[in-house]
Amino acid sequence: MHKETVKDIGEKELIKRLAKYMPPDQASDDCAFIDTKRENLLINTDLMVEKTHFNNKIISPRDIGWKAVTTNYSDLISSGCIEFIGVNIGLVLTPKTEWAWVQELYEGFNEALNQFGGSILGGDCSRGESKMISVTAIGLQSKLKLRRNACKPGEVLLTTGIHGLSKLGLQIRTKQIKRKDLNLNEELIRDSINAFCRPTPKNKIFKTILRSSEFSINKEIGCTDSSDGFYQAILDLCKESKCKAIIDYQKIPKKDYWPKGQKWDQFYFFGGEDYELLISLPRDLATKLMQIDNEISEIGYFAQGSPNVEIKNYPNKYLNNISYSHF
Numbered sequence: 097m098h099k100e101t102v103k104d105i106g107e108k109e110l111i112k113r114l115a116k117y118m119p120p121d122q123a124s125d126d127c128a129f130i131d132t133k134r135e136n137l138l139i140n141t142d143l144m145v146e147k148t149h150f151n152n153k154i155i156s157p158r159d160i161g162w163k164a165v166t167t168n169y170s171d172l173i174s175s176g177c178i179e180f181i182g183v184n185i186g187l188v189l190t191p192k193t194e195w196a197w198v199q200e201l202y203e204g205f206n207e208a209l210n211q212f213g214g215s216i217l218g219g220d221c222s223r224g225e226s227k228m229i230s231v232t233a234i235g236l237q238s239k240l241k242l243r244r245n246a247c248k249p250g251e252v253l254l255t256t257g258i259h260g261l262s263k264l265g266l267q268i269r270t271k272q273i274k275r276k277d278l279n280l281n282e283e284l285i286r287d288s289i290n291a292f293c294r295p296t297p298k299n300k301i302f303k304t305i306l307r308s309s310e311f312s313i314n315k316e317i318g319c320t321d322s323s324d325g326f327y328q329a330i331l332d333l334c335k336e337s338k339c340k341a342i343i344d345y346q347k348i349p350k351k352d353y354w355p356k357g358q359k360w361d362q363f364y365f366f367g368g369e370d371y372e373l374l375i376s377l378p379r380d381l382a383t384k385l386m387q388i389d390n391e392i393s394e395i396g397y398f399a400q401g402s403p404n405v406e407i408k409n410y411p412n413k414y415l416n417n418i419s420y421s422h423f
Contacts, residue, residue, distance in 0.1 A: 102198065103191035110198070110221060117202045118216040136237040137181075140171040146227040154269040157197045159293040160229065161204020167323060168233035169212055170297040170371040174321040177299075178238035178306070180212060185219035186230035193227065201229070212299060240306060240315065242375075247318030247337035249400045252382035254392050256298050256373040258349050259326040260360070263367025265292030281353035295371045302373075304389050318376030318398075325368040327405060333374065334403035343396040345410040358412050 102110055142164070144150060150160050165183055172180065185205065189198070202216075209215055217234070247253075265288035267273040273280075298321075318337060322329040330341050354360060376398060377385065386392050 100195040101191065102189050102193045102195060105195060107221065110195075113195070113199070114202060114216075117206050118218070138172050138175050138177050138235045138237050139232060140168050140175075141230060141232040142168050142171070144229040144231075154266070155293055156204075157200035158204035158207070161201040161206075162208045162294055163204075164229050164231045165205055165208035165233070166212070166295050166297050167369075167371065168231050169208075169235075169299070170295070170321045170323060172233055172235040173297050173299050173302050174242055174319050174373055176238045176240055176242040176302070176319075177235035178302075179236040180209075180214035181234040181236065182209070182214035182217045183234070184217050184232040186228075186232075187219065187221040188224035188226075188228035188230075189221060190225065190227065191223060212297065238302075238306060240317065242302075242319035243316050244318065244320050244333050244336035246316040247333050247339060247376035247398050249339050249398050250378075251318065251376045251398050252379055252394055253330070253333075253341060253343070253396045253398060254375045254377065254382055254385065255322075255326075255349065255395050256301050256375070256389075256392055257370070258351050259322060259370045259372060260354070260364035260367050261288045261291035261351060262295065262369040262371075263292075263363040264288040265290070266367075266369075267363075269293075280355075284351055284353045287351065291370065295369065297371060298373050301389060301392070305385065320374055322370045322372045322374060323368065325366045326370065326372075326374075327365040328368075329374050330405050331403070333376065334398075334405060337376075337398070338403060339398045340401035340403060341396055341398055341405050343405060343407045345407055347393065347395045349393045349395075361412070 105113070144160065144164055155163075164185075168183065169177075169180060183205070187198075205216060214233075214235075264273070264284075268285060268289060269292060318333055320329050320332055324332075330343065334341050348364070350364070354364075375385075375392075382394060386394065
């Protein structure tokens, strides 16, 4: 039985079908109208490219849609976004792409938007040799700005959660690691696959920060997310803030049953796509935040010096820097 493709239905019909995932009349014109009430906007764009970020064997189109929204939202949160307005979506599709694949993708977009806020504002679609999804997310900047260049020597470095899970999930999905070979804990397997397929932006933690009056006196605090990896995120903070970070290996939080060994440390430090926040705060505010949210952990501090990441109490002699690069 022939499955309906985007070539069969054509561009106009494709847009008409996608319009049902948007507010009424949102696709009637080429541009989306947004009433910002003179608020400051945050805008972020991320690309997902077939065979670079996804393929049909390792992740479903519904999960791709979810991930495309939430990864963008994570970037907005790490700059201090208080409210999500929505996303603009650019699609490159092959003529043989089945309509069912596109429909599932948009179901995933809407699942994420229904949970975290915002709507589909519009977008564009075109033909290509492989699929590509470009999502531009727009949100409102809060009074408290989170910036990579706002870390200061003497401040405590915090993480909102555990790293390495998404990398393990990818390794399991691509069969580079087999469950039975390593006798991995089933809970760890489930959490890792979920971290890879369904990442969750840390908007609740940021709202927790805003609810605490102690933070209102600080217009900027140091922060980034760990989309490019735990180590790389810390290094980015160091470079932009012109200081160095001292990380205590014994303090970094790990998932129960996380295996030991250098390979697993590489996953943790350089895996990427974990979307946790790394936050720099004075000692008193760091202590306050950890009291408010027990998932937040102190992992080190910033000091004067040339931008680099120093890891103390590391059991092995050397940690090879294999940070992810798109090129």
